[in-house]
Amino acid sequence: MTRILALLYSAFCYLVFLATILYAIGFVGGFAVPRHIDSGPFAGTGFALAVDLALLALFAVQHSGMARPGFKRWWTRIVPAPVERSTYVLVSSLVLLLLFACWQALPQTVWSADNGIARIALSVLSGTGWALVFSSTFLISHFELFGLQQAWRGRVQAGDAVPPFVTRAFYRIVRHPLMLGFLIAFWATPTMSLGHLLFALATTGYILFAVKCLEERDLLKLYGDTYRDYQRRVPMILPLPRRGG
Numbered sequence: 001m002t003r004i005l006a007l008l009y010s011a012f013c014y015l016v017f018l019a020t021i022l023y024a025i026g027f028v029g030g031f032a033v034p035r036h037i038d039s040g041p042f043a044g045t046g047f048a049l050a051v052d053l054a055l056l057a058l059f060a061v062q063h064s065g066m067a068r069p070g071f072k073r074w075w076t077r078i079v080p081a082p083v084e085r086s087t088y089v090l091v092s093s094l095v096l097l098l099l100f101a102c103w104q105a106l107p108q109t110v111w112s113a114d115n116g117i118a119r120i121a122l123s124v125l126s127g128t129g130w131a132l133v134f135s136s137t138f139l140i141s142h143f144e145l146f147g148l149q150q151a152w153r154g155r156v157q158a159g160d161a162v163p164p165f166v167t168r169a170f171y172r173i174v175r176h177p178l179m180l181g182f183l184i185a186f187w188a189t190p191t192m193s194l195g196h197l198l199f200a201l202a203t204t205g206y207i208l209f210a211v212k213c214l215e216e217r218d219l220l221k222l223y224g225d226t227y228r229d230y231q232r233r234v235p236m237i238l239p240l241p242r243r244g245g
């Protein structure tokens, strides 16, 4: 694949990702998109639960499976290494778009804030969560995370496997600020429907599992004692003081 073709492809994948994440904000927040988390016909609780859980499971398997080092080693025999990350970003975005398109509403209200100020505060908090997600991507190299840098280089170098270890800004307060941003964005809502609660619970479970059992294992292999020491000093997701100082 020529470098210019790789760059065009990775720019296309990045644009699909941007459209997807913007749609995600409207989908979760319930505004500005044709189908959001509480819209669409209600086809019965059992059917909606089965479809939604299957969609969430599909995303979890794809998103974590394609990020495994073993999968990447096999996959880069088919897909050129400089566009492997972009392809991952594209497939993840397409699976998310499928989830948005096929999501079945469970509109029963679980809880709702009556007070106007509380409703605004919860919406602002959700927006703050999204802002935390975006700003954290820039702290750990936004363009590398979404594959543009690898396509720009046109080749994968030995040092690329170990990107610089970041402990500045939000990474000084928690080890996973980007995931904390998602949790805030998903949970802070003025009206929690059953469907939204299912989405928040399932994504929280997935995030905790993926961070603890997959990502941190990879990070320990990559950075060794530096990461072990970071784990001792900095809490995982919630910015709470550590016991014993």
Ligand SMILES: C[S@@+](CC[C@H](N)C(=O)[O-])C[C@H]1O[C@@H](n2cnc3c(N)ncnc32)[C@H](O)[C@@H]1O
Residues within 6 Å of the ligand: 136, 140, 145, 163, 164, 165, 166, 167, 171, 175, 176, 177, 178, 179, 180, 211, 215, 219
């Ligand atoms: C989607 S990002 C999420 C990062 C982190 N889990 C968070 O919530 O902020 C995943 C990538 O970030 C990288 N990463 C996680 N923590 C890092 C750190 N402290 N410094 C550099 N890269 C990191 C991982 O290696 C992985 O490639």
